[in-house]
Amino acid sequence: xxxxxxxxxxxxxxxxxxxxxxxxxxxxxxxxxxxxxxxxxxxxxxxxxxxxxxxxxxxxxxxxxxxxxxxxxxxxxxxxxxxxxxxxxxxxxxx
Amino acid sequence: xxxxxxxxxxxxxxxxxxxxxxxxxxxxxxxxxxxxxxxxxxxxxxxxxxxxxxxxxxxxxxxxxxxxxxxxxxxxxxxxxxxxxxxxxxxxxxxxxxxxxxxxxxxxxxxxxxxxxxxxxxxxxxxxxxxxxxxxxxxxxxxxxxxxxxxxxxxxxxxxxxxxxxxxxxxxxxxxxxxxxxxxxxxxxxxxxxxxxxxxxxxxxxxxxxxxxxxxxxxxxxxx
Numbered sequence: 640x641x642x643x644x645x646x647x648x649x650x651x652x653x654x655x656x657x658x659x660x661x662x663x664x665x666x667x668x669x670x671x672x673x674x675x676x677x678x679x680x681x682x683x684x685x686x687x688x689x690x691x692x693x694x695x696x697x698x699x700x701x702x703x704x705x706x707x708x709x710x711x712x713x714x715x716x717x718x719x720x721x722x723x724x725x726x727x728x729x730x731x732x733x734x
Numbered sequence: 735x736x737x738x739x740x741x742x743x744x745x746x747x748x749x750x751x752x753x754x755x756x757x758x759x760x761x762x763x764x765x766x767x768x769x770x771x772x773x774x775x776x777x778x779x780x781x782x783x784x785x786x787x788x789x790x791x792x793x794x795x796x797x798x799x800x801x802x803x804x805x806x807x808x809x810x811x812x813x814x815x816x817x818x819x820x821x822x823x824x825x826x827x828x829x830x831x832x833x834x835x836x837x838x839x840x841x842x843x844x845x846x847x848x849x850x851x852x853x854x855x856x857x858x859x860x861x862x863x864x865x866x867x868x869x870x871x872x873x874x875x876x877x878x879x880x881x882x883x884x885x886x887x888x889x890x891x892x893x894x895x896x897x898x899x900x901x902x903x904x905x906x907x908x909x910x911x912x913x914x915x916x917x918x919x920x921x922x923x924x925x926x927x928x929x930x931x932x933x934x935x936x937x938x939x940x941x942x943x944x945x946x947x948x949x950x951x952x953x954x955x956x957x958x
Contacts, residue, residue, distance in 0.1 A: 644872070645937060648929055648932055648936065652926060652929050652930055655922070655926050659796065659922060662795060669798075669800065670799065672800055673802065674796075674887075674915050674919045674920075675735065675736045675738070675802070675836075678737075678890070678912055679738045681915065688898070690738065690740030692740035692838070692840050694831070694838060696832070707833055709791075711788075711829075712787070714784075715784040715785065715788035715791070716788055717784075719781055719784050719788065722777055722778070722780070723781075726941040729941075730942065
């Protein structure tokens, strides 16, 4: 069977993502917090910096925040899928 | 790379806004020009924006024991060049600042400069350089995305270092600290982003979509 380039690339993405996930067991002491918040904590702690403005609205909990992040990814994927679906349909109808 | 709301002194917020806004405005102008010239380009633009939305929503664990997310700007820069990518990025960053409290309005300028402008611009330069050396579309796309992603985080480290130089050791020492937090974490993610962009480019090419829309038509006609 001839391997398609797209298949190889997709498999590579899955392998590299799962090895990153497997890594979480290899570094047991890590907290897996966001690098963004680590950077901001460094500023707050080492410089006693107080942010001078706050977000207008904050997701009230971690659950709601992850809901919004998943929605962002889901809506984006929907658009990408629609676009490629349309391309495929057009290509097939031209045959 | 999201500098949180209120985490940059006011003068730096202004500096980064002043740098970002003209380029975003130029990107809007370029997008409109492109829409007049190319039929059906709007759906490709929307897909590219969606690509940034998806990739920048995915926080992944990395070798440093912390998590970060890709930027998704590599695809935009290969397809449309840096200025339109800046325009697409500011939309995503604004959405994240308002709805996710991720980043901020005061730091929107700074975050646009890192994720939307300098990162993608370096990725674009890398892309053009390896393309000139006859590298294939997929290799070049991989490198464009890799550098766009990684450099974004290096710029964030630089922005924070410039605003918060260490009392002893100055900018360089604090750059080292922020670089350690942001850039090292980002390397594996930049590799994954590179592969993802290569895959997207391959799919577009297979379906007969002209990539490198930023190229003037006369020039792209001469190249194989």
